[in-house]
Amino acid sequence: MPQLNENFLKLEKNYLFINIAKKIKAYSDANPDADIIRMGIGDVTQPIAQCVIDAMKKGADEMAVKETFKGYEDSGAGYDFLKEAVSGYYSSFGVEIKPDEIRINDGAKCDCGNIVDIFGNDNVVLITDPAYPVYVDTNLMNGRRVIYADSNEQNSFAAMPDESVHADLIYLCSPNNPTGSVYTKDQLKEWISYAKKNNAIIIYDCAYEAFITEEDIPRSIFAVEGSRECAIEMCSLSKTAGFTGMRCGYTVIPDELTAKASDGSEVSISQLWGRRQGSKFNGVSYPVQCAAAAVFSEEGLKQTSENIKYYQQNAKVIASALDEMGIKYTGGKNSPYIWFKCPNNMSSWDFFDKLLSEANVVGTPGSGFGKNGEGWFRLTAFGDSERTKEAMERFKALKF
C-alpha cells in the first residue's frame, strides 16, 4: 500500500484562493444579478503589450518551419537571449547579475514552491507573518519546522529579525504580498547580517519590484552588499508585464552561494538546483520565452510601464478612499496591494462577507495569510480603473 506524504493531511484542505472562489460562487449562485467587483486574487486585467504578443507570434511561426523549429532546450534554464535580456534589465537599475546566474522558469510560484526540494527537512524555516501561503505550505509539506517573524501595525508590517532566534532558511517578500510594505536598504542589511550570523539562506521574492517608485527602496536584494553569499532571488513577469496567464519568471542564484554538506564539502546551490531541475523540469515554452524577452526591449519596457502606471493610479484611488474613511493601511505606494485594518474591529472573514454581500466587492481576508493578518484585509490595484472607483464608492457607502 503506498504510504502517503501525510504532511499534506495536516495542511488546510484548500488553498486560500480556492476557498474564496467557492464563497464567491455560492454568493453569485444565490444572487445571479449581483454585479461583483473582484479585488481579491492578485491577478492583472490589462492586456499584454502588442510588441510582446508580436514577439510570441514570431516565435510560434519559427516552430512551424523545420529550419527554425526548436525542440528541447539544452539546459532547460532558458535561452541565452532571454537570460541576457533579464541580466540587462537588472543592469538598468544598477544590479549586475551574470546571464548564467539566471534560470528562466514558468513562474515565481513554481520555483518558490519547488526550491525546498534541495534542502533537508531538519531546517528551521523563518517566514514573516502574514505571508504568501506558498512559503508556509510547501515547507509544511515536507514536515519542516516553520517559525514566524511578526509583521504588524507596530513595525508597519515589515518584520525585522529577532537576534535571539535561529533560522536556516528565511523567506522575505518585498514589495510584500499581502501587506504592500517594502524593505529599505538598511532593513535588508539587517536581514543579510542576521542571515550571515546564522549561516542561513534568504529566499527573496520580489515579484512586485516593478511597482517600486521610491529611489531608496531596492528592487533586488542583490542591490544590497553581502547578499550574493546568502540569497536566492525569485521574480516574475506576471506583475511586471501581465504574464499571469503566459507563465514566465526567473530565479537568480549567485555563483558564490554555497552550503556545507555534512561531510564538510562546499556545495554550489546553483548546481544542486540545476540537478533538481534536470530531473523535474524541462524549460519554458520557446514562444513564451520570445515574448518574455520582448518585455525587456526598449519598446516593451515602454508599453509595459503604461500598464504599471494604470495600476498605480488604481492604488491611489483605493488609498484616497481609505484616507477619506480614516482607515489605517500599508502599501499602495510601492506596491499594487493595499492592506488595511477592517473597520469597526471586524474579523477578516466577517468583513469579507460584509463587503461581498453588501457592496458586492471581493477582497482577501488578511487572516488567510497568517495570524497577524487577523482583522486586516487586502485589496488589489490590478482591476479596471472605472470598476476600482466604483468599488471604493460602494465601500464608502457601507453602514457599520
Place this chain on the structure above:
Amino acid sequence: MPQLNENFLKLEKNYLFINIAKKIKAYSDANPDADIIRMGIGDVTQPIAQCVIDAMKKGADEMAVKETFKGYEDSGAGYDFLKEAVSGYYSSFGVEIKPDEIRINDGAKCDCGNIVDIFGNDNVVLITDPAYPVYVDTNLMNGRRVIYADSNEQNSFAAMPDESVHADLIYLCSPNNPTGSVYTKDQLKEWISYAKKNNAIIIYDCAYEAFITEEDIPRSIFAVEGSRECAIEMCSLSKTAGFTGMRCGYTVIPDELTAKASDGSEVSISQLWGRRQGSKFNGVSYPVQCAAAAVFSEEGLKQTSENIKYYQQNAKVIASALDEMGIKYTGGKNSPYIWFKCPNNMSSWDFFDKLLSEANVVGTPGSGFGKNGEGWFRLTAFGDSERTKEAMERFKALKF
C-alpha cells in the same frame, strides 16, 4: 546553516543527456569539421503542424485585447476546452476519461518527477531496468528504496512482475523508453493484478502512445480492466505533436484512485495531487493550451499523423539496417526508439565513442538507463529522413 537534501549528493552529478552533450562538445571542439548526426536524445525535428501554430497565434492575439485577455487559470489544471479535447482523444481509441480526471501540465517529465511529492519516503518503488532516469533519480532524491524488475533479452525487454517481491509504487513505460518494447493487454493485466495484490499504485508513462500501430497494444493503461483503481497515467504532446519546445502534457488520475492514510481514512489521490499543484504550479501558458487543443482537432490529428509516419519510416530504415547487419534489437515497430545489442559485445560507452568518432553518429549508451542496459544502445527515429539514412550507411561501414 541550511541542511542540504543530501540524497542529491548520492546521485550521479549530471543527468545522462548532459554527459552526452559534453562528450559531443569535446569531440566537435577537437574536430570542428565533423558532420555529426544526432540520434541520441529523443528530441523531434519536424516542425509543428500549421493549424496548431495558427491556434497558438490566435491565443496570443487574445492576450493583447482586454476583453479576451486571460490571467491566472482558476484551477491551474487546464482549461475545459483542452481537457475536453484530451478526453475526446482518449474516446477515439475507446478509453473513457472524464475531462476533470485530466490535469494539463507543462510536460510529462515534470509531473513524472513531481508526483513523488505526495507519497511518503518509506515506500518501496519498483522500476523496470533499463528505465528513463527521471523515475529513479526523483525517488532517490527523497531517499526512497528503489528495487528493479529486469527487462532483458530473455523477456524482450518487457519486464514482468515477480510475485515474491513487494512494491508500493510501480513505474511502467509503454512504448518503452529506452527499449521500444510495448506491453500487450494481457501483460498489463498481470501488472494490474500484481498492483492490486500489493495495494500498489502504477505510474504509467505512455508518452510514446501515438507510435503504436498494432491494434492489440493498448495506448492507455485505462484500456485495461481494473486499472482505474490502481493507476495514474502520464502522457505528453512532445512526441505526439512535436511539443518538446512548446511544453504541454497531461496526467490522468481516475476519481476511483485512493490510498489509505495511517488513520485509516481513504484519501483521494487526485485531491492530494491537486493540493500539491495548488502550491507549486500555476497552470500552462494559455496560448500553449490553445495550440495543444488544436492538435486534437480533426485537422490537427491529420497533420500531426504525417509527422508520426515520417518518424515511423525512419524507424524502418534503422531496423532494416540492423537486420542487414544481423544485429538484435527491440522497438522500432510501435515506438520511435530502436534498442540494439552493441556489435562485437562492446560496452555501451565504448560503442558510443566508436560510433561518435568513426561514424560521427550520436546515440545513447544503454548503460545510462540501468544495469540491464549495459552492452545495449538506443537510436531514435526522430531525425531527418535523409540524415537517418546517411547515419545508417555510416554505421554499416564501421569496421570492428
